[in-house]
Amino acid sequence: MRRRFLALAAAWLTTRALMLVLLAFSGLPLLGGGAAAREVWHLYHHWYGVLADGAFPAQDPRWQYPPGAGPVLLSPALLPWLTYFQAFVVLTLLADAAVTAALARAGTRPGHSLRGAALWTGGLPLLLHVPLVRYDVQVTALAVFSLLATSRRPRAGGVFAALGALVKVWPALVLLGTPRGGVTRSAWTWAAATGALTVLLLSAVFADPLSFLRQQGRRGVQIESLGGTVLSFATHAGWPGTVGYRYGALEFTGPHVRTVADVSLVLTVVAFGLLALWRLRARHWTPATPYDAALSAVLLFTVTSRVISPQYMIWLLGLAAVCLTSRHTAQRPVVVLVVAATAVSAVVYPLLYHEVQDRTWTGCALMLLRNGLLVAAAVLSFSRLWRASRPRPGNTAAGSEPEPGGDRLPQGVPSTS
Template sequence: MTRSATGRVRPAAAVAALTLLWLLTRAVMLWLLTHDHLPWLGAGGVTHEPERLYTRWRESLDDGSYPSGDPLWQYPPGAGAALLLPGLLLPRLPYPWAFTALTLAADAAVTAALVRTGLTRHARGDGERSLLGALLWTAGLPLLLHLPLARFDVQVTALAVLALLVARRLPRLGGALAALGALAKAWPALVLAGTEPGRTTRRAWTSAGITAVTLLALLTSLFADALSFVRQQGGRGVQIESLGGTLLSFASHAGWPGRVRYQYGAMELVGPGVGVVAAASLTLTAASFALIVLWRLRVVRATRAAARAAAPHGPWDPALTHDAPLAAVLLLTVTSRVISPQYMIWLLGLSAVCLTLRRSAQRPVALLVVAATAVSALAYPVLYDEVVARTWTGCLVMAVRNGLLVAAAALSCVRLARLTPGRADEPHEGPGPASRGAGHAPTATPQGPPPG
């Protein structure tokens, strides 16, 4: 790469290198997709969804109804639009390839948006930007092998990433994009957890609410059984790849008599105590959500207190806009009953957004997410037979993957707490500009509990 006189890689060379890396890695992913029949690539399991499941659901949607009779349909109504688009936009292609083409287009849009953001300098006081986010997404997504090309999580993550990148400058657009993502897979609603209290939050959240209600009403009027997914979600159990599933898998080596069964589109554990583990997961998920809400209330109180005190710099750190959603989604991921490998696509996208900002406190968290992503590919599809059979190898792979996710969630919350308004210390150490509060007395705001 060509370097400038200051020793830094020139933007044009960096963009060219990222473009070449994207083209090479996506070509490899496409090759893997066409060779999905190989045993170590899943023996056809990865491509089953776009080739059969998504095709079947699309046919039901073409007939004007959500697949309410299918227990595998567990998605909010917006997912239907994601499944219809490939056939509508690329009608001449076989549906699975049209789906893959749209997935690659969404992937390219994420990469381009991260590159553009990384080349922006000192936007609205955010501090210096970085291309590390684009590098993480470009190099991190292929760690999941060809799985991202056979799931619609890339499209949903694209909406969440774009929402985060525009939320401060264009809060109404950010809110609308977050709502579109949430109507397909719920979790993108959390990208608004870190919006700056006041006008930005009001505009973003109002736009999200209006968009969600409008689109939901439209989908409900056009298709029958739009809310049938609620019933299917309620029946889900403990997936073998979840944290609770990993504990039960280890318990089988100590004599636990449970077994693995395919149900609700996943390999789930059944047997004595599974209901207790599922209830514990749901309780932890509810507690995590409550902590997110409490953290948000603390931020609002601290911001209002600073406004009343006419603080010259205020307590708000722009990095919170990016960092808070990653911490929130990590918390809800590790407490989930599922933790499918495609969840890592969400975390990669949110980590990439954090790394576009040099002030972000989530850099070590992003490294843990990348490591967990690599191990996820071992768990599925490479060693999935071992995981399902609950051999020691399968159990250890899942323990490492889930252990990395738990560590990432804990570290993310701790580092987010350092940025949270009301603390007396500096936000974090990093290569970015000094904290805006340097040289000023800390705001005398009561310090509440960290988010996790």
């Protein structure tokens, strides 16, 4: 086991050093001409100045994040001897290391595996230097901590999920698969209480904490989304729409764009309806069910979104890694598709983003491949989650239903944290 930990540490140090090298040379045209890093030293730093004055950037149409994002963007102040950019990258690497350590620790428990830590270590660099200049690693860390803590310490799991949701909403989905009974009651109650208290605290410190809702509701169809892929191909059939920079992303404008956006929202509602139906009808829980449900839910959220930015893959890699920590997971084929989609995402952005922006045949093909892999992963993930949660014929033993009351998992389900 010690050799495996040493190999994992060596792999982490090597791959993160390579990511830092890519970041140092990110100004090269092949690496996007510095566009990825500009998000931190220009946009995040600008928001940092506004937040430091005690207000959220309510008038900035690019601000579309819940109030918990404020403390994350202010966190580089913890390292005052560094520039904002340097401090942000250092803190991102620390969050990355914490995720790796949590996954490795979980992998040493009975019925678990170090494959999850290995996937995170080797999968994140597939996105090149982009994870270092987005705060999605920090958000993913909160989601990972929540999942790994919930079975043994549901209160802590609920707290981490709420904090993650206040930064980028989607971590609220990681509590979807908690076993019925005391675990769910405790985790969900603590999540709700933590969320409410944190919002009250942020409202007392900052002005306009809920301004993000106004900007989020105005978003259109981003060129990297599933709907954007349809519109990109439509341009080759004579559709007259154009691409412009709106609300912090490249979005389509033109006829029928609003319809495509509305269809995306409807599909999101349908996806959440399916997840609710699964929750109501699921009867068989394994130690991996909460992990599998989280990955399935976020995949469905991703593919039906009006925006599928490159950093969304960080979320999916983190959840896929949590799934692989358990030998009971039903999501192994899904993980393969997620890794493949991640690799294609790096080609899309930053390597050939101009092709996507110009809607060339190459750009269209890349988006069809990446989004096709994500759709396949979402469908396969949900179908495998559904089948794995159905009662086994003649099996009424442990794992079918949790015991009522208390913060205990079903008999025979080991803790995962």
